Amino acid sequence: MTIDPHADRAMYRQLSDLLGAGIRSGKYQPGMPIPSEAMLMERHGVARNTVRLAMEVLRDQGLVVTRHGRGTFVRTDEDESAQNIA
Amino acid sequence: MTIDPHADRAMYRQLSDLLGAGIRSGKYQPGMPIPSEAMLMERHGVARNTVRLAMEVLRDQGLVVTRHGRGTFVRTDEDESAQNIA
């Protein structure tokens, strides 16, 4: 689906809905990266801020974990127990 | 010339203007490398992102070609014909 700039729902929420559905459906598997910010910007025609807001929602929902310089990954059981001190 | 952070024109565009002029004037000859990202960052006091945005403009203008691990070079006639499969 595409994002509608004129919809009632904010674009970043439309995007987090979209990605969240992809995770729950298994399209994005645990431990695997979801598309990068740059990819999502291009695919959906939105600004980086908007993508990042969507990511923040997904993090708050516990669906993904983000690693600086690496990417954002679908959360696994390993991720939830602790901050993986190692 | 130097880059003015307060100018109307974005810094990355000022930089691409500068380098583009250098190429067209012959200061940078075809096939020769233009300064590395690190050099341009230091010389002009800008961030790497800004340098890279300027490079992207020059590539879009067909003025340069960039090679991973090598550098960015002023485009030659050889460059334009194909992707140099070799």
Next chain:
DNA sequence: CATCATTTGTCCGTATGTATC
């Protein structure tokens, strides 16, 4: 062969300014 420095590639983290609704 391994190692290292250099350089570009790909990522996210953060901040500011502007504009719109």
Next chain:
DNA sequence: TGATACATACGGACAAATGAT
């Protein structure tokens, strides 16, 4: 006024390619 969205810019982390040693 506040939420949303875009553009710009600086930082920082990590990866990959290259060339020299």
